[in-house]
Amino acid sequence: MHTLQDPEFGNKMVTLMAALVLVLQIAMVAQRWIVTSIRIFAAQSFLLAAIANTIAYYNHAPHIYAAAALTLLAKGILVPIVLERLVARIGIRQEIKPILNVPLSIVISGGLTLVGYVLAEPFYRPDEAPGAATLGHNALAVAISLFLIGFFMMINRRNALTQVLALLCLENGLFLAAISLTYGMPLIVELGVLFDVLVAVMVLGILVYRIRETFESVDVSRMRRLRG
Amino acid sequence: MILALLLAIPLAACAVSAVARRRSVLEAVNVTAFALTFLLALGVASQVLRSGSISLWNGFLYADSLSALVILLNASVALVCSVYAVGYLREDERSGALDDDGGTNTPSFKLRKYYSLTPLLVFAMLLVTLANNLGVMWAAIELTTLASVFLVTFYGNVTSLEAAWKYAMIGGVGLSMALFGTILTYYAGHRLPGSEGLAGLNWSILVGQAAQLDKTSMRMAFILVLLGYGTKAGLAPMHTWKPDAYSEAPVPSAAILSAAMLNCAVYGLIRFYVLTSRCLGAEYPGNLLLLLGLFSMGIAVPFVLVQKNFRRMLAYSTIDQAGMMITALGIGGQLAAFALMLHMTFHTVAKSLLFLSAGNIYQCFKTDLFQKLKGGVLRVLPLTGAAFCLGTMAIIGMPPFSLFQSEFLMIRAAFGTGHFLVGALFILFGLGVFTGVTLHVSGMLLGTSEEPRAAWHPWRDSPIVILAVLLIAIGFWLPASLLELVQRAALVVSGE
Numbered sequence: 001m002h003t004l005q006d007p008e009f010g011n012k013m014v015t016l017m018a019a020l021v022l023v024l025q026i027a028m029v030a031q032r033w034i035v036t037s038i039r040i041f042a043a044q045s046f047l048l049a050a051i052a053n054t055i056a057y058y059n060h061a062p063h064i065y066a067a068a069a070l071t072l073l074a075k076g077i078l079v080p081i082v083l084e085r086l087v088a089r090i091g092i093r094q095e096i097k098p099i100l101n102v103p104l105s106i107v108i109s110g111g112l113t114l115v116g117y118v119l120a121e122p123f124y125r126p127d128e129a130p131g132a133a134t135l136g137h138n139a140l141a142v143a144i145s146l147f148l149i150g151f152f153m154m155i156n157r158r159n160a161l162t163q164v165l166a167l168l169c170l171e172n173g174l175f176l177a178a179i180s181l182t183y184g185m186p187l188i189v190e191l192g193v194l195f196d197v198l199v200a201v202m203v204l205g206i207l208v209y210r211i212r213e214t215f216e217s218v219d220v221s222r223m224r225r226l227r228g
Numbered sequence: 229m230i231l232a233l234l235l236a237i238p239l240a241a242c243a244v245s246a247v248a249r250r251r252s253v254l255e256a257v258n259v260t261a262f263a264l265t266f267l268l269a270l271g272v273a274s275q276v277l278r279s280g281s282i283s284l285w286n287g288f289l290y291a292d293s294l295s296a297l298v299i300l301l302n303a304s305v306a307l308v309c310s311v312y313a314v315g316y317l318r319e320d321e322r323s324g325a326l327d328d329d330g331g332t333n334t335p336s337f338k339l340r341k342y343y344s345l346t347p348l349l350v351f352a353m354l355l356v357t358l359a360n361n362l363g364v365m366w367a368a369i370e371l372t373t374l375a376s377v378f379l380v381t382f383y384g385n386v387t388s389l390e391a392a393w394k395y396a397m398i399g400g401v402g403l404s405m406a407l408f409g410t411i412l413t414y415y416a417g418h419r420l421p422g423s424e425g426l427a428g429l430n431w432s433i434l435v436g437q438a439a440q441l442d443k444t445s446m447r448m449a450f451i452l453v454l455l456g457y458g459t460k461a462g463l464a465p466m467h468t469w470k471p472d473a474y475s476e477a478p479v480p481s482a483a484i485l486s487a488a489m490l491n492c493a494v495y496g497l498i499r500f501y502v503l504t505s506r507c508l509g510a511e512y513p514g515n516l517l518l519l520l521g522l523f524s525m526g527i528a529v530p531f532v533l534v535q536k537n538f539r540r541m542l543a544y545s546t547i548d549q550a551g552m553m554i555t556a557l558g559i560g561g562q563l564a565a566f567a568l569m570l571h572m573t574f575h576t577v578a579k580s581l582l583f584l585s586a587g588n589i590y591q592c593f594k595t596d597l598f599q600k601l602k603g604g605v606l607r608v609l610p611l612t613g614a615a616f617c618l619g620t621m622a623i624i625g626m627p628p629f630s631l632f633q634s635e636f637l638m639i640r641a642a643f644g645t646g647h648f649l650v651g652a653l654f655i656l657f658g659l660g661v662f663t664g665v666t667l668h669v670s671g672m673l674l675g676t677s678e679e680p681r682a683a684w685h686p687w688r689d690s691p692i693v694i695l696a697v698l699l700i701a702i703g704f705w706l707p708a709s710l711l712e713l714v715q716r717a718a719l720v721v722s723g724e
Contacts, residue, residue, distance in 0.1 A: 122444045123415075147408065154401065163397060170404045174411065181415040186428055189363030193407065196370040200400060203377050207393055210381070214389055223390040226472045 010058040014180075017051045018142040021176070025149050025169060026109050029156075030102050032095045037165055038083045044172055045075035051139065052179050061183045067190045071175060074194045079168065079201050086205050087161065090212040096159045096219050105156060109149050116145030123181065139180035146173030160208045160218040164201070171197055230275065231282065231289040231358055234268045234299070237261050238306075238351040245344035251336070254343040255314045261347060262303070262310040265354075269303035272296050273713055283360065283432070290360035290432050293716035297569060298357045298495045300713070301576040302488040306350045308691045312584050313480040315687025317342060319591050320478070325383065333384060341378060342478065349375040349484065356492045362429045362499065366403070366410050369460060369496060372489055373399040379481040380473050391472035398459060398469045406456025406496075412449035413503065416442040431499055438506035450504040450513050454497065454520065461493035461550045462543075463520045464527040471531075474543035475596065479587030482539070486546045487580040491572055494553050501557055502723050510560040517558030522653050524551030529660035533667075538589070539596045541668060542582055545623055548661050549575050555654060556638045557721070561645055565722035567637035569714045574630040577702065578622040581695040585616040588692070589672075592682050598668055604677025611689055613673050615696045620669045622699055624662045630703035 024044045031037045049072040056064035087093065098105065120141035150170035154163050171193075178185050185193075212218050241261030248254050273296045275282055281292040291299070317339060320326050326335035333341075352375055355368035373396065380392040414429050420437050434441070459466040474482045497517075504513040528548035535541040553575075556568040589605055589612060590596050606613035622629035635658065642651035706714075 147404075151401070154397075160393070167397070167400050167404070170401070171407075174404060174407050177408065178411045178414075181411060182418045185363055185411065185414060186361070189361065189367070189429065192364055192367030196367050196374065199374050200370070200396075203374050204396060204400075207377070207381070207389070207396060210384075211389055211393065214386055220393065223393065225387050226390055226394075226475075 007058055010054055013054050014051055015138045017047050017054070018139045018176070021047050021051075021172075022113065022142045022145060025146055026106060028165070028169070029105050029109050029149060029153060032102075034087050034093055034095060034159070034161055035084060037095075037162065038080050038087070041083075041165055041168060041172075042076055042080040044169070045071060045079075048172055048175055048179075049076060051176065052184070055179055055183060059183055063187050064179070064184045066187055067179075067184050070190065070194050074198055075168070075172070078198065082201055082205060083161070083165070086208060090161075090209060090218065092159075092161075092212070092218055095157070095162060098156045098158065100156055105152075108152060112148040112152060113141075113145040116143075116148060117141040119144050137180075139176055143173045143177035143180060146170070146176065158219050158221045160211055160220050163220065164204045164208065167204075168197070168201070229284065230268060230271050231284045231291060234265065234272060235289075235351060235354055235358065237264050237268070238347040238354065241347035242344050242351065245340065245347065248340070248343075249336075251339055254339060258310045258343050258347065259307075259314065262307040262350070265350065266303045266307040269296075269300045273300050274709070277709060277713060277716075281432075287360050287430055287432060288364075289358045290430070291358055292432075292720055293713055294495070294498065294569075294720040295357040297573070297713050297717040298491050299354060301491055301573060302350070302353050302357070305484055305488040305576060305580050306346075308580060308695060309480040309483050309584070310346070312483075312587070312688055312691040313342070313346070313478075315685050315689075316478065316480055316587055316591070318687070319685070323591070323594075338382060338384075342382060342481070345375055345379050346481065346484070349379070349481075350488075353488055353492050357495055360430045360432055362410050362413060362431055362434075364429075365431075365496060365499070366407055369406070369457070369492065370403050372492065373403065373460070376477075376481065376485060376489075380477045382478050382481070383476070387472075388476040391469070391476040395469045395473040398466060402456045402459025402466055404456070405452045405459075409449040409452030409454075409456060409500070412445045412452065413441075413500070416445040416449060416507075431503070434503055435506065438503050441503070441507045443508060446504055446507045447512065450500060450508075451516065453500045454513075454516055457493050457496040457500075458520055458554070461490055461497065461554070462524075462547050463550055463554060464524040464547065467524065467527070467547045470547055471540040471543035474546070474583075475537060475539040479539075479583055479590065483580045483583035483587075486543070486583055487576045490546060490550055491576060494550070494557075494572065497554070498557065498721055502721065505560070506723060514558045514560045517554050518647070518650055519558075521551045521553070521555030521558055522650065522657070524548065525555065525654070525657040525661075526551075529657055529664065532661050532664035535664070535668060536598055537596050538598060538601075538668065538672065539583075539586055541665065542579070542586060545582075545661065545665065546579060548657070549579070549623070551657075552635065552638065552654070555650065556641070559638070559641050559645055559647055559650065560722070561641060562718070562722050563637060563644060564641035566715060566718040567634050567641055568721060569717045570637065571631065571634035573710075573714060574622070574634055574699075574702065577695060577699050578619050578629075578631060581615060581692065581699055582619040582623060584688075584692050584695065585612045585619060588612040588685075588688055589616065593679065598672055601672055602677065603671055603673070603675025604679070606673045607681065608677050608679045609682050611684075612692060615692045617669070617673055618696055618699060620665055622703070624665050625658060628703065630699065633703070
């Protein structure tokens with residue numbers, strides 16, 4: 001059999017790319033420059049699209065190609081462009097000091113990855129569906145880890161823009177989970193989700209811009225007028 | 229066909245309002261569109277009563293009695309609020325409340341924003357209740373958040389930005405959990421026959437096969453969906469966006485968010501509850517719902533008691549009411565389900581009445597703080613004051629009014645099914661909110677004030693009169709067809 005058609009090879013490719021996605025996520029946790037974070041997010045989205053393509057190829061599921069192409073377009077290209085233009089407009093390039101320092105954040109992210117693997121365990125049933133269908137096992141663990149690390153980033157960072165990025169990482173985790181669990185949601189749902197992601201980036205982008213104008217900062221911990 | 233029209237009209241109104249220039253056009257388009265939507269909602273309800281359920285486009289849109297009831301409630305809130313908004317925004321324009329933000333946005337831009345985003349919000353809410361596919365339902369709920377973020381920042385001041393940020397971020401995180409839950413639900417059913425492709429997440433198909441869904445994933449899915457849609461419903465501890473958003477948004481938007489969007493979030497939870505209880509038994513989802521429901525009711529008590537601002541007090545009351553609905557859902561069984569649907573109906577009327585009268589009070593006294601108001605509302609605004617008083621008595625569950633009946637039924641259902649602690653806590657928290665609200669509202673309504681007596685404002689006062697009459701009427705006499713719709717919706721909830 002040709003190497004490319006061997007499901008085992010596909011499995012290894014997916015695992016490798018999923019590992020890279022996780023590494024990128026942890027790199028983002030440690031990152032201080034906003035533009036670099038945005039580019040890491042773009043790279044992550046590219047990898048996700050590649051994972052989706054690989055899974056589509058080995059499972060003969062053509063609708064995933066469409067989902068992969070849309071993800072690439074929306075999250076790999078459009079969203080990073082919008083966010084980079086926003087950074088240029090508001091002129092804040094560096095991260096505001098996070099609540100926990102970088103080494104501690106990385107340790108916590110590592111811990112969350114472990115939690116991700118534990119949570120993904122009940123979904124791993126190699127006996128039930130042999131062959132190509134086990135493609136997603138590691139990917140699901142990575143997906144849950146992305147989700148949890150995204151949460152952690154959102155709590156840890158005080159910069160409004162980084163919080164938007166963290167929300168997008170959560171969404172990337174969900175995309176990966178959907179791909180690895182069920183080879184993607186129905187296309188109409190993927191479309192709806194991507195549309196919402198795009199609109200959300202626009203809406204949040206405008207909000208970040210107006211927060212910057214009004215508070216002369218994008219530090220969300222300064223917004224504490226409303227209480228009780 | 230009627231279902232497609234129901235969605236098309238608000239969407240068309242949104243498109244027209246986005247390009248219209250004159251205020252009179254905007255007002256006319258909105259009021260007409262919502263009147264048509266309301267008539268269509270009546271049509272859907274009567275069709276559902278006659279023929280069970282209707283669907284369109286291979287079951288992509290689907291309405292049973294539960295959807296029909298929620299659609300009817302939400303369409304009536306939208307209609308009433310659109311009439312009220314005409315008067316409210318004219319008054320805002322006259323008093324200069326629209327030029328407060330340093331001139332970044334002109335008043336006419338703001339008006340256009342309000343009149344085009346509100347139909348979009350209503351469209352999204354209708355799509356939530358009409359979408360059969362749980363994934364599409366999720367996208368529609370997310371769209372309600374996105375459409376209403378800029379309604380929260382309507383006045384463009386510092387606090388409304390803060391409120392909108394919290395609203396968007398907490399809502400976004402919550403909904404990402406709900407999406408995860410939806411993905412897991414799809415996974416739980418994706419190997420079953422008939423679930424290939426688009427139909428795989430269709431509720432009407434999943435519900436028939438719920439017993440065969442994968443149990444481990446449904447367990448996780450329900451927790452995630454409960455946290456996600458619970459955030460949208462404003463359940464504690466994810467409720468913190470609610471008082472901010474409701475007190476910063478223009479009053480008609482706050483009324484729509486509080487009365488109609490709450491119904492949508494509870495509706496989403498009900499759909500997943502039915503699936504989960506058929507898959508795992510009613511006890512597992514029931515206990516989780518009871519936990520969050522009672523916690524929300526409990527957390528509302530201290531905040532209502534120490535509240536300084538009447539719009540925020542109403543928001544905490546909505547958190548309390550959401551807690552009640554979720555508790556009723558958690559109790560389970562026929563009676564509790566009936567109480568839940570009845571409560572949703574009554575609450576929709578009472579809470580929109582309260583928010584709209586609060587809007588009148590706010591515009592007349594130019595403050596929403598109890599301290600600055602110093603009482604006398606009944607003297608200055610006799611009609612609004614009376615309506616506010618009526619709504620308050622209804623919402624805290626004073627006996628002759630409608631919400632007393634549904635709350636009483638809930639308590640009876642709790643004791644009847646052996647949930648004694650739940651029943652006791654329900655009464656205790658209910659009493660806490662009762663005390664707090666009575667205390668604040670009596671201080672606000674009674675007493676004297678130096679303000680002159682306000683004139684009659686037809687656009688703002690007539691919706692209030694209609695709602696007040698409706699609130700009294702349905703408390704004593706619920707039209708037979710509406711009662712039947714409520715009963716059938718309850719049957720969908722209790723799954724029989």
